Amino acid sequence: MILVVLRVMALGLWRDRAGLVLTFALPPLVFIVFASVFAAGANGKLDVKAGVVDQAASAESRRLTNALSHQLGGRLTTYPDRAALLDAVANGRVDAGLVLAGDLSLAPAPAIVLVHPGRRAAGEVLTAQVKAVADRALPDVMMEREIVRLGPVLGLSKRQLSRLSGRPAPAPSAPFVTQQMLGGGDPMVIYYAGAVSILFLMFTAMQGAMSLIDERRAGLRLRLGLSAGGVAPLLLGRMLWLTALGVAQALVLFIVAMSLYHIPLVQSLAPWAVTAIVAAAASGGLALALAAACPTREQAQTLSTFVVLILAAVGGSMAPRFLMPAPLQALGWLTPHAWVIEAYQAILWRRIVNADVLAAWAILAAFAAAGFLIALTLESRRRL
């Protein structure tokens, strides 16, 4: 009897291909995403994007910049001045910035790492990398600084130090690299408000879109198919409902965030509303496409769980994107999540509506339109 039950259960799983995928493919996929994020973070091997300004313009600073560029590959951008670098850091185009501000041998802290509070980890990683690269590429300079630092401990006079270093009057006692935090507040709260908002928008939209399948099953679709406007208004009505529901859900979440963490929601209400609308529409469009593609509710439920979790993991709803390896970060741009999170960060933390925000809005609207059109095509062709 026990064997019969085992056989029935096993056949049930074997014949439910979507269930098989969910059971055996989703866990390793989610594991890969998390492992690549947190293992890299723990080892300090983050693919940090950095910017640099060489104000020192010396032979040593050029050596350091070249070595750092080699170390970071294509992830180091050179900026002409400090203001441009500050702007890049503040707008999230780079995760952290490096200013080489003075004589690398003599100045107290010639290398300054600029970081905003939402990406403290990136600042730590860049600081460690600058130190390591300087030790390798500028052994003479670093040795000099060590001699100067240790001079008082070893009882060396200024004259002796000057002779050893071959320079006039060594002074530094500060570390080679220091960090400077930009701005205030806690952008991670805004990050996670956006991240959690889009995660649950997806869940809500998927659940709402399931009504398409329920209607097919109950025979309602047959009756609705005779409606005056055909399939398009039926889908558009659903899309509008899912969008309205999503905006209401996001509003509740951000009101809580505003009450508890003082997110400037009221001050940025208009751009927030646009972001919430396009984010909810993108979720609604994708959910409708998925529901239209699935013949049964069981399939849709399995597939939607798969899609929601994978998009959330890759798109940055579960772990900050800047902690991910570069290929995964690039993959994240294929999800609505990454665009939603970036848009909310720009609007609510940096308080700007720039070209990046406009691009995010356009891409989210494109997600919505594509999802809707796919759903419309599939539903129009569906045999009842």
Place this chain on the structure above:
Amino acid sequence: MAAEPPEIVLRILDAHRRYAQSAPKGAKKAPALDGVSFQIAAGEIYALIGRNGAGKSTLAKAAIGALALQSGTVRVLGGDPAKNRAVAGAIGVAPQDIALYGHLTVAENLYAFATLAGVRRGRAEAVAAAMAATACTPRAATRIDQLSGGWRRRANLAAAIVHRPRLLVLDEPTEGLDSQTRLALRRLIIDLKTEGTAILLISHDADDVRALADRVGVLEAGRLVAEGSPANLMAQAFGGRQDLTVLLNGPVGEAEKTLVKSGLVTSDAGVSWSGLVFDAPAMASRLDRALRKRGVEAGEISVRQPGLDALIAWACRAASSLETAA
């Protein structure tokens, strides 16, 4: 002056449809519809009967434009319901499942379907009229998922007629209903017919078909194998024979010869005997006496009109012998 013939509301001509996935790999695909042609006039009820899988649902879907034919034409009031929204709006459908929103009340459902069907003016009146016609008014404010099966069937029918369609497709409209509700719904369907609605009725219920249909079409393997009025088809099929059933209370014993000689056969080792016989009431009395004489007690002897299954089986046999002869 001769009266004008009634307007043809639904005309299906040489409909062919084959499902891609209907046959196992390598096997020949059986057609769901294989050259079906028929028409329904205004104020006529056409009943479509057939075994499960004969193609009734496929034909009904094709009739309302929800299913594309591979060849052949469907015209409702002269237009293609799949392409012409105005024509589609002239069709009402009451599927076998209760095709209503369970979380809405009867009135809310009807209002929604009236709007979707394009009723612009007088929507409230249309809803009230549909509820009155189906006697749903006392349950107007009750949610569908809180109604009994009979009320749900009425509401399902109300949603199909709320926009006053010219063609009404009813799939098993009285299934699972008590006799009182069944009679009430039959009366309603006859009222709709009297108002000029053309009705395509799909049913397994012989009483519904006899009581309602002007014409019956028997569908088998996607082909219309017989067509005519219920009385004519029954006469052709059974020639006045009726279904006689004898249920025995004990072992059949020596009475077996008598039963077999009377043209009855058993399907369950001698407890129940049945067959189509002429002059069934007289035969029932004779059998009763003969059984008593042999000391066998009959629990029940009943005489009924032959059912649809028998009619379908006859139509299929007749079509098959015609094919063989050809």
